[in-house]
Amino acid sequence: MKRAEILLVAFAVAFSLGVLPAFAQRGHAGGMGGGRGMEPPGGGMGAPAEPGHANSGRGTFPTMGQSKTPDQLLSQNTRLSSRLQSLLPAGTSAQAAASGFKNLGQFVAAVHVSHNLGIPFSQLKADMVGSGMSLGKAIHELKPEVNAKKEVKLAKKQAKEDLKQSGS
Numbered sequence: 268m269k270r271a272e273i274l275l276v277a278f279a280v281a282f283s284l285g286v287l288p289a290f291a292q293r294g295h296a297g298g299m300g301g302g303r304g305m306e307p308p309g310g311g312m313g314a315p316a317e318p319g320h321a322n323s324g325r326g327t328f329p330t331m332g333q334s335k336t337p338d339q340l341l342s343q344n345t346r347l348s349s350r351l352q353s354l355l356p357a358g359t360s361a362q363a364a365a366s367g368f369k370n371l372g373q374f375v376a377a378v379h380v381s382h383n384l385g386i387p388f389s390q391l392k393a394d395m396v397g398s399g400m401s402l403g404k405a406i407h408e409l410k411p412e413v414n415a416k417k418e419v420k421l422a423k424k425q426a427k428e429d430l431k432q433s434g435s
């Protein structure tokens with residue numbers, strides 16, 4: 268009887284470690300935690316496709332050796348690149364600024380936060396890319412007096428609109 272209990276517990280642990288995390292990933296955008304509403308048509312802001320599917324039709328960017336970085340995507344999308352260029356400091360190219368971000372949506376939202384709050388983009392990028400902070404945490408660190416949650420929500424809305432208008 269004790270052996271059966273041990274096997275049952277081992278099976279339950281193995282099941283929860285292997286299968287449940289896979290179910291938890293279904294239907295979520297990869298980058299900003301904003302759900303499927305933030306995904307541009309044909310692209311999930313960097314969310315990985317299911318293994319073995321370059322583009323599974325679930326609104327994700329191609330993966331499995333075919334994924335593109337945010338700076339590569341901006342090089343292809345001159346409309347979005349021009350729009351973001353106007354929000355970045357003079358002399359900063361959108362492609363260079365996007366380098367290092369996890370996905371395009373995260374970058375676009377960070378550009379908007381920088382512009383909206385007057386936070387130097389280089390500082391915001393350093394916290395997000397260099398230190399791995401979330402956008403909200405970086406805002407809180409750099410401007411503790413503002414409502415970071417509200418600002419993230421606004422930036423995500425602006426990013427969604429930019430991506431929609433640019434056809435990304």
